[in-house]
Structure formats: C-alpha cells, structure tokens
Amino acid sequence: MGSTTAPAPPKKPVMKKPNYNLLHVNPLPLTIQALPPLIPHNPLSLLHILYTYLFCRTPCQPSPPYVGFFNPATRSVHVVDARSIQAFWNSGFFGKGSLSRSEPTWISRRRRALGIIGKDEDLTAEEITERRRQERKQFKLERARAEKERIQNQLAQEGKIDLPADGASSPQPDAAAAGESDITAAATVPAPPIEPEEEEDDELVTDKPSIFVEDLEHLQLTPEEAFFLMYGLGALQVTVGPEGNTPVDIRNALCLFRQHSYFPALENEVYLQPDDTFMLNYVVYHHFRSLGWVVRPGVKFGVEYLLYNRGPVFSHAEFGVLIMPSYSHPYWANDNKRKQKELKPWHWLHGINRVSAQVKKTLILVYVEVPSPEEIKGLDVTELLKKYGVREVALRRWLVSRNRD
Amino acid sequence: MPIASTVTEPFPIYAIHGRYLLFDVDVVSHIRKTYHMCGCLSGTLPQIPQQNVFLGLPLELMTEEAALLVEKQAAYIVDDVAAHTRGLANMSQETKTDYLEARRRECEKEALKHQKEVDEKKRQFKGKGKQEEEAKPEERQEEEEKENGEDSLFAAPSSNESAVQLKADSLLFYPTATVSDPSYHSPAPSTSLVARPDPNSYPLYKHLHNLGYFLSPGLRFGCQFMAYPGDPLRFHSHFITRGLGWDEEIDIIDIVGGGRLGTGVKKAWMFGGKPEGDDTETRVFCVEWGGF
Numbered sequence: 001m002g003s004t005t006a007p008a009p010p011k012k013p014v015m016k017k018p019n020y021n022l023l024h025v026n027p028l029p030l031t032i033q034a035l036p037p038l039i040p041h042n043p044l045s046l047l048h049i050l051y052t053y054l055f056c057r058t059p060c061q062p063s064p065p066y067v068g069f070f071n072p073a074t075r076s077v078h079v080v081d082a083r084s085i086q087a088f089w090n091s092g093f094f095g096k097g098s099l100s101r102s103e104p105t106w107i108s109r110r111r112r113a114l115g116i117i118g119k120d121e122d123l124t125a126e127e128i129t130e131r132r133r134q135e136r137k138q139f140k141l142e143r144a145r146a147e148k149e150r151i152q153n154q155l156a157q158e159g160k161i162d163l164p165a166d167g168a169s170s171p172q173p174d175a176a177a178a179g180e181s182d183i184t185a186a187a188t189v190p191a192p193p194i195e196p197e198e199e200e201d202d203e204l205v206t207d208k209p210s211i212f213v214e215d216l217e218h219l220q221l222t223p224e225e226a227f228f229l230m231y232g233l234g235a236l237q238v239t240v241g242p243e244g245n246t247p248v249d250i251r252n253a254l255c256l257f258r259q260h261s262y263f264p265a266l267e268n269e270v271y272l273q274p275d276d277t278f279m280l281n282y283v284v285y286h287h288f289r290s291l292g293w294v295v296r297p298g299v300k301f302g303v304e305y306l307l308y309n310r311g312p313v314f315s316h317a318e319f320g321v322l323i324m325p326s327y328s329h330p331y332w333a334n335d336n337k338r339k340q341k342e343l344k345p346w347h348w349l350h351g352i353n354r355v356s357a358q359v360k361k362t363l364i365l366v367y368v369e370v371p372s373p374e375e376i377k378g379l380d381v382t383e384l385l386k387k388y389g390v391r392e393v394a395l396r397r398w399l400v401s402r403n404r405d
Numbered sequence: 406m407p408i409a410s411t412v413t414e415p416f417p418i419y420a421i422h423g424r425y426l427l428f429d430v431d432v433v434s435h436i437r438k439t440y441h442m443c444g445c446l447s448g449t450l451p452q453i454p455q456q457n458v459f460l461g462l463p464l465e466l467m468t469e470e471a472a473l474l475v476e477k478q479a480a481y482i483v484d485d486v487a488a489h490t491r492g493l494a495n496m497s498q499e500t501k502t503d504y505l506e507a508r509r510r511e512c513e514k515e516a517l518k519h520q521k522e523v524d525e526k527k528r529q530f531k532g533k534g535k536q537e538e539e540a541k542p543e544e545r546q547e548e549e550e551k552e553n554g555e556d557s558l559f560a561a562p563s564s565n566e567s568a569v570q571l572k573a574d575s576l577l578f579y580p581t582a583t584v585s586d587p588s589y590h591s592p593a594p595s596t597s598l599v600a601r602p603d604p605n606s607y608p609l610y611k612h613l614h615n616l617g618y619f620l621s622p623g624l625r626f627g628c629q630f631m632a633y634p635g636d637p638l639r640f641h642s643h644f645i646t647r648g649l650g651w652d653e654e655i656d657i658i659d660i661v662g663g664g665r666l667g668t669g670v671k672k673a674w675m676f677g678g679k680p681e682g683d684d685t686e687t688r689v690f691c692v693e694w695g696g697f
Contacts, residue, residue, distance in 0.1 A: 299657065299658055299661055300661065301661075301662075301665070302658055302659070302661045302662025302663075302665055302666075303658070303662075346624060347624050347627055347628055347629055348627070348659070349627075350624060350625065350626070350627035351627025351628060351662055351663065351666050352627070353627070354626070354627045354666055354669075355627075355662050355665045355666050355669065358665070358669045
C-alpha cells in the first residue's frame with residue numbers, strides 16, 4: 001500500500017455533541033414529582049408519603065401553560081416564545097423549526113455565519129452531520145489520490161510510463177518519496193483545500209462582533225401534535241383570531257382542526273365526516289404517543305408517521321406508519337366511494353414497502369375503524385375518540401430464497 | 406444467426422383463466438423482434454416445480470400487451486378451454502384415425518432410434534471393459550462383477566430379446582407436442598375474446614410502447630411498468646411508471662414515496678395519463694428525489 005503520504009493528516013477536531021441524555025431527560029413537557037421513599041421498617045415514612053401525596057401536590061402541568069396560536073394559512077400552530085419552544089422540543093420532540101430541518105437551530109447557524117460565535121462553538125446536529133460528510137468525502141478523495149500515486153509509481157518502476165519529473169523512476173524509496181510530491185502536483189485529482197490557518201481563526205476570535213441577532217424562527221406544531229398537547233397533556237393553550245389572542249377550548253379546537261383538514265377548509269362543522277384526515281391521524285397519533293413512542297411526521301419517507309424509540313437525536317426511527325381507514329361498520333356497506341378507497345393496488349404497497357426497506361424501517365399498516373356519523377353525533381371529545389378502533393399490522397419484505405434458515 | 410420468421414399473422418393468443426399465454430417459441434421470438442414485447446416466461450418443469458429460477462414456456466403476456474397485439478391486428482385471442490372442447494367434438498373419425506396413425510408412426514421411429522442408441526452404448530461399454538481386462542488382469546474378477554451389475558441395471562431388455570417388447574414399452578411414452586393441433590385454434594373471429602386492460606394505465610403503456618420502449622410488469626419493483634430503452638437483456642430500465650386517470654387524485658405522500666423509490670435505484674419515477682376522449686395526447690411527468 002501507499003508507503004508514504006506527504007504530510008501527516010492534520011489532527012481532526014473532536015466534535016462534541018451535547019449530552020442528549022441530560023438535555024432530553026423528560027419524555028413529555030410535564031413535571032413529575034417523586035414521592036418520598038417507603039422504608040418498610042419505619043412506619044413513619046408511610047405518613048410522610050401520605051402527607052406529601054395529600055397536601056404537597058403540585059400539578060404536573062406547567063403554569064402558566066405554554067402558548068401557541070393557530071395559523072390557518074400554514075395549518076399549523078405557531079409557538080414563538082422561547083420557553084415553550086424549548087419545552088416542546090427538549091421534552092418529547094414536538095414540532096419543527098420553521099427555518100430548520102427539525103430542531104429550531106436557525107439562530108446559532110445565523111450567528112456563526114455572522115461570526116458572533118466561533119466555528120466550533122455550539123454546533124447544531126445538522127452542522128455536525130454536514131462536517132462528518134465533508135470529512136468522509138475528503139477521506140475518499142485522499143484515498144483515491146494515494147491509490148493513483150501508487151499505481152503510477154509502480155508503472156514507473158516497471159518502465160511503462162515516464163514520470164515527468166526528475167529521478168522519479170529511481171528505485172530507492174527515499175527518491176520515490178521525494179518524487180511523490182511532484183506526482184501530487186501533476187495528478188488530476190485535485191489536492192485537498194489548504195487547511196485554514198490558525199492565525200485567521202484567532203483574528204476572528206479577537207474581533208467578534210457583538211451584534212444582537214433577532215430570532216426569526218418559530219416552532220410549528222402540526223394540528224395533531226397541538227391537540228395532543230392540549231387534550232392529552234393539558235400543557236398547551238392555543239389561541240386564534242387575527243391578533244392571535246382569543247383562547248379556544250378543547251372542543252372548539254377539535255372542530256377547528258377538523259375543519260382545516262379539508263381543502264378548502266369547511267365553514268360549518270355540520271359537514272364534518274367521521275373519517276376526515278384529522279380524526280384518522282389524531283387517533284393514530286394519540287395511540288402511539290400513549291404507548292410511549294415519539295411520533296413524528298414521516299412524509300419524507302412516504303409514510304404518515306415515523307415512530308422513534310426515545311427521539312430523533314438518540315436513534316433512527318424504527319417504524320413507518322401508514323394509516324388505512326377501515327369501513328367495516330354496517331353503515332358504510334353501501335358507500336362504494338369509501339369502499340373503493342379501502343382498496344389500494346398491490347404495486348402501491350410494494351413501492352412503499354421497498355422505500356421503507358431501503359431506509360431499514362419496518363412498515364406498520366394501522367387500520368382505523370371508522371364509526372358511523374350517527375354514532376358519534378354530539379359526543380364529547382373523550383367519548384368520540386373511544387368510538388374509533390385501531391389495529392396494527394407489521395409488514396416486512398420476505399424473500400423465499402433469502403429467508404430459508 | 407437471423408432466422409426468417411415463420412409466424413403468420415394473426416397468430417392466436419390463448420386465454421386460460423384470465424391469463425394470456427403463448428406456447429409457440431417462434432411466436433415468442435417474433436413478438437420480441439417485431440413488437441418489442443417480452444412477456445414473462447411462466448412454465449416450470451413438471452417434475453421439479455419448486456425450481457423457479459429458470460422458467461420456460463408458456464410465455465404469459467400482460468393484458469396490455471395482448472390488447473395492443475389485437476389492436477395492431479397481429480393476433481387474436483382464443484378461449485382455449487372452449488376451443489379445445491369444440492375441436493374435440495367436431496373432429497371427424499377420419500381425422501382422428503389419421504392423427505392416431507401419425508402419432509404411432511412417430512413413436513415407433515423414436516423407439517427404434519432409442520434402441521439403436523442403447524445398442525451403441527452397450528457396444529462401447531463392452532469394448533472398454535475388454536480393454537481394461539487386458540490391461541489389469543488381476544482386477545478382472547472385481548471388474549466383471551461390477552460390469553454384470555451395471556449391465557442388468559443399464560439395459561433391462563438385452564439385445565437378444567425381442568424388439569417387439571421394447572417397442573411396446575417405448576410406445577407408452579408419448580412425446581408432448583409443443584404446439585397443439587391446428588384444428589384447435591382456428592375459431593371464427595366472432596368467438597375470439599377481447600382483452601380489457603385497465604383504462605387508467607393502458608394509455609401510458611401505449612404511449613411508451615409507441616416511443617419504442619420495452620415495457621415489462623413492475624409489480625416486484627412497486628410500479629405498473631418498467632420501461633427499458635431497448636431489449637431488457639441489454640439495458641437497465643430507465644423509468645418505473647404508474648398510469649393515472651386524467652382526473653385521478655394522487656397523494657403527496659405517494660409522490661414522495663415514488664420519487665424515493667425511483668431515485669433509490671437510479672431510475673426516474675414516471676406517472677402519466679391521457680384526457681378522456683382525446684387520443685392524440687398523453688402527458689407524462691418524472692419525479693426524482695432531491696434530498697435537500
């Protein structure tokens with residue numbers, strides 16, 4: 001293999017990730033109060049527990065509750081204050097930054113671009129990934145160059161080509177090493193860009209401009225996430241209106257979100273169908289959230305939801321969820337349009353399954369049993385949700401010849 | 406080597422249980438050459454049906470392929486079960502005896518040929534045995550035993566027995582003809598079937614076929630057709646396609662999924678359709694996953 005490479009590779013700066021275990025210690029944006037320990041041989045400890053349980057309870061919901069306002073144009077709930085953004089992202093991975101891929105990190109990228117913070121300070125996850133990719137690309141270029149050099153040297157030794165420089169064909173290793181630098185210059189593979197000099201970096205550090213950058217980014221919650229935070233956890237207060245200051249209660253929020261799941265949005269709630277997109281999605285979202293999964297939208301993989309075990313910063317999503325409405329209630333028996341919607345072509349399933357297999361995810365088909373409109377008329381939210389049923393079917397590509405063990 | 410096409414058009418396509426099948430290898434190569442249609446080989450060996458790596462005749466055609474061949478008046482579709490029953494019922498006694506006689510003669514010929522081969526092999530075997538006997542006389546005993554054993558296995562009806570018995574035995578094995586008797590597939594045009602392809606995907610199929618693409622079914626790859634720019638033995642496919650009705654809705658999730666599906670295997674995902682009542686225009690769109 002390549003006997004020598006001209007310069008020793010520069011020491012890579014170790015990219016430090018934040019301690020995610022500490023940062024995301026709470027799985028949901030609620031505060032949990034631990035009861036004092038029970039000591040079996042000390043009966044007084046029981047009294048202590050009872051006392052704490054009965055008299056020192058603090059609600060686990062935040063007070064004041066986190067706030068967001070519903071924006072009909074983007075069909076999402078915007079969260080603008082930093083406290084709520086931080087709580088929603090760090091505890092439970094709700095929402096996404098409006099100017100970022102997922103975690104709202106626009107501000108630190110912007111500040112780095114303006115030179116307010118140094119180039120290795122406060123790295124965001126995207127930047128770490130980007131750097132890792134750059135490094136890998138660099139490494140591959142380097143490897144290709146070394147390989148080419150080796151072949152040329154070998155050919156020169158065998159006298160098959162003439163190297164352009166002096167004494168390059170000399171068999172002594174020292175001379176070969178000396179010749180190599182010439183080859184490098186002549187090689188078609190571009191040399192790696194010169195490492196930025198340290199002085200320049202220092203200069204930057206010394207003249208750090210101290211501009212105030214306004215954070216223009218907000219967190220966007222999907223209607224399902226927002227409704228779960230409102231109804232499931234009681235941690236969010238959603239407001240509507242042109243000024244965004246009229247609070248809505250849970251029942252009205254449900255109507256609002258359901259109306260906006262149609263296009264164009266429905267004016268009147270009497271036209272709402274039991275199988276509108278919001279209801280189907282929310283039933284599935286709530287189902288998996290209550291089983292402890294971190295549920296995030298999965299459009300980028302061609303599925304409705306992605307299920308993360310602890311969160312996107314810890315591991316890749318294990319499952320992709322596809323929502324299939326199921327009309328087995330006798331009310332739907334004569335509704336051919338809906339029955340047609342149940343029938344999906346085989347090639348569609350194969351396509352989605354292939355895409356999931358490519359990214360090493362297991363596909364889960366979630367069948368949501370849709371109740372009839374009469375059944376759910378005038379029910380309150382909890383009773384309404386009880387009428388929906390959920391069945392899961394996991395799906396995996398299976399090849400006869402590769403699974404014969 | 407180019408072989409002159411011996412196929413006369415229109416040729417029959419046999420419809421059996423909703424599948425369109427071709428049993429003649431000449432027709433198979435003819436449609437591949439002339440109409441750039443490949444179909445799918447679907448036959449296994451009767452003795453080893455588990456092996457599914459190398460399939461043979463019959464060739465199964467997609468509904469779209471059968472429909473297009475009929476449209477081009479290159480073929481007609483025969484309901485094979487009905488045609489067979491009718492052919493058997495309408496056969497005259499004379500034709501029947503002629504056929505049986507021809508069959509018998511053929512088998513006799515085969516039997517004689519087989520007998521000859523057996524004799525020849527035996528002669529060679531004996532000759533070789535003799536040579537070895539001369540070379541190694543000390544192993545003679547052993548060799549002889551072996552030879553006797555093999556001999557009894559190898560040719561049960563030995564040469565001195567009557568050839569009549571052998572003939573009778575061999576006659577049991579009728580070779581299966583690859584092409585059925587012509588009397589079975591010449592029905593009146595009124596009785597021929599019509600293929601009904603999916604109205605949403607057929608325009609796309611026809612459009613790409615007219616542009617010279619080889620199309621093959623793409624179920625395995627999650628699409629309706631794979632479009633190859635030339636013979637699939639020479640090229641990878643360029644497009645994986647899905648046909649849509651003009652007013653059919655498509656989910657954004659399916660577009661993303663399709664784009665990823667195509668780009669993941671270095672192809673383009675294509676969808677397209679044709680406005681109803683307009684035969685001139687078919688519009689197609691390609692989607693690739695940018696991954697930004």
